[in-house]
Amino acid sequence: MQTIKLYEGQFHEWVVFGRDPEKNERIIDTNQFMIKTGREAILLDPGGIELFSSMLAAVVHFLPVDQITHLFASHQDPDVISSLGLWDKTLPNATLHAPWIWEGFLRHYGCEAITYNPIPDEGQTLKFDGLEIQFIPAHYMHSSGNFSVYDPVAKILFSGDIGAGLNQPEDSLFVEDFDKNISKIKTFHQRWMPSEHAKDMWIKRVRKLDIEMLCPQHGSIYKGEDVHRFLDWLESIEVGAGLRF
Amino acid sequence: MAVDFELRTTFFITAVAVSARLSAVLKEAKNISLEAMNAKALVARAGENVRTFKPITDYMVELASDTINLVEDINREALLISRSSLTALRGSEAVNHFNRAKIKSEGALYAHTYDHAYHEAEKDLQQFQLELIKNTRRLHELLEEIESRMLAANVVTSTSRLEAATVSTIYRANFEAIVGKFENAAKNIRSTVQECRKVLNVR
Numbered sequence: 001m002q003t004i005k006l007y008e009g010q011f012h013e014w015v016v017f018g019r020d021p022e023k024n025e026r027i028i029d030t031n032q033f034m035i036k037t038g039r040e041a042i043l044l045d046p047g048g049i050e051l052f053s054s055m056l057a058a059v060v061h062f063l064p065v066d067q068i069t070h071l072f073a074s075h076q077d078p079d080v081i082s083s084l085g086l087w088d089k090t091l092p093n094a095t096l097h098a099p100w101i102w103e104g105f106l107r108h109y110g111c112e113a114i115t116y117n118p119i120p121d122e123g124q125t126l127k128f129d130g131l132e133i134q135f136i137p138a139h140y141m142h143s144s145g146n147f148s149v150y151d152p153v154a155k156i157l158f159s160g161d162i163g164a165g166l167n168q169p170e171d172s173l174f175v176e177d178f179d180k181n182i183s184k185i186k187t188f189h190q191r192w193m194p195s196e197h198a199k200d201m202w203i204k205r206v207r208k209l210d211i212e213m214l215c216p217q218h219g220s221i222y223k224g225e226d227v228h229r230f231l232d233w234l235e236s237i238e239v240g241a242g243l244r245f
Numbered sequence: 246m247a248v249d250f251e252l253r254t255t256f257f258i259t260a261v262a263v264s265a266r267l268s269a270v271l272k273e274a275k276n277i278s279l280e281a282m283n284a285k286a287l288v289a290r291a292g293e294n295v296r297t298f299k300p301i302t303d304y305m306v307e308l309a310s311d312t313i314n315l316v317e318d319i320n321r322e323a324l325l326i327s328r329s330s331l332t333a334l335r336g337s338e339a340v341n342h343f344n345r346a347k348i349k350s351e352g353a354l355y356a357h358t359y360d361h362a363y364h365e366a367e368k369d370l371q372q373f374q375l376e377l378i379k380n381t382r383r384l385h386e387l388l389e390e391i392e393s394r395m396l397a398a399n400v401v402t403s404t405s406r407l408e409a410a411t412v413s414t415i416y417r418a419n420f421e422a423i424v425g426k427f428e429n430a431a432k433n434i435r436s437t438v439q440e441c442r443k444v445l446n447v448r
Contacts, residue, residue: 052342053343053344056343056350057356060355061353064355065359066358085335085339090359
């Protein structure tokens with residue numbers, strides 16, 4: 001599994017885990033993120049059950065597992081959090097932060113020991129070990145209960161499925177040519193995102209944020225100017241393509 | 246692990262399959278109960294002439310009622326087996342995931358930090374497997390119990406035939422028919438139970 005440090009600040013760092021070469025080729029490729037301070041860490045969209053062993057093996061290169069005190073699930077999809085039952089055995093004292101509307105659903109993956117923190121629709125701030133991150137509403141982008149995560153210090157936005165692409169395992173973890181990247185993300189956004197109104201609200205909300213890196217759960221990470229190019233592009237396309245049928 | 250093979254062969258489905266087959270046993274037990282009621286009515290009508298039939302009809306009622314209770318116990322046990330084998334299967338998958346992580350994290354600085362979770366998962370699995378063995382043993386015992394009762398029913402059938410031959414010709418045909426149905430129901434129950442035990446033994 002590729003592991004890249006995205007940000008290293010005075011008190012915390014961001015790490016991305018992705019492009020697992022041992023992944024079954026019939027399951028979608030996913031990016032997992034970790035925000036780590038000196039004493040604690042949060043895993044963002046820790047991934048599907050198929051990826052658990054690779055993820056666990058990857059994180060223990062950075063920290064003892066019991067320092068992972070928080071998990072975050074942007075929404076309920078299996079590629080996002082079906083590993084929950086195994087994390088529940090590994091991190092019984094951790095807290096899962098996830099949309100309130102999915103609590104009863106996510107517990108089907110197995111959540112006996114982990115504490116479930118239901119994020120309210122309007123979003124929430126999480127503080128741990130001196131770090132503060134924000135859960136930004138991204139409802140209907142694509143799930144009806146959905147959040148992005150913003151770190152104002154690192155200026156990184158974890159956007160979940162927004163900005164995601166249907167990439168190949170050999171593709172770079174970063175967007176290298178924005179125009180070429182559009183072919184990877186176009187269908188995904190037109191078909192998976194259901195609502196023009198939701199799209200506009202999310203764009204309006206994140207345009208107010210100072211973002212240097214936009215990190216989706218699939219595909220490649222946008223840096224610098226590509227972040228704004230992506231927001232402009234998203235604004236220009238029509239979503240909800242499934243309604244044509 | 247002792248019952249790994251059972252987990253691999255989807256034991257939880259087998260337990261449910263056994264339970265489903267037992268609906269046939271329940272039906273036959275109800276038939277025995279009905280025939281016992283018919284026999285009782287007939288005994289009451291025939292009076293002193295057939296008094297030796299009374300303990301036989303009482304036995305038939307008892308046998309039917311015991312069989313129905315046993316089937317209920319078996320169904321409960323099959324449900325427990327189904328649940329515990331699923332739990333064991335999930336536990337076994339968790340251990341496999343940890344095993345894979347162990348190989349992949351070889352040389353990682355903090356690889357040892359999930360050893361506790363790994364050992365707990367192994368302990369849980371052993372516990373689940375012991376539960377499964379216990380439940381399966383109990384299921385075998387219950388099936389055996391029904392089978393041995395049906396063997397006893399064979400003896401009762403033979404006695405009943407002898408008794409039927411001695412009653413007045415007015416009632417003889419009726420008693421013989423009741424004994425025939427009783428014998429048939431007991432035979433069907435035995436054959437279904439043997440089939441169930443065979444299915445379990447394959448595992």
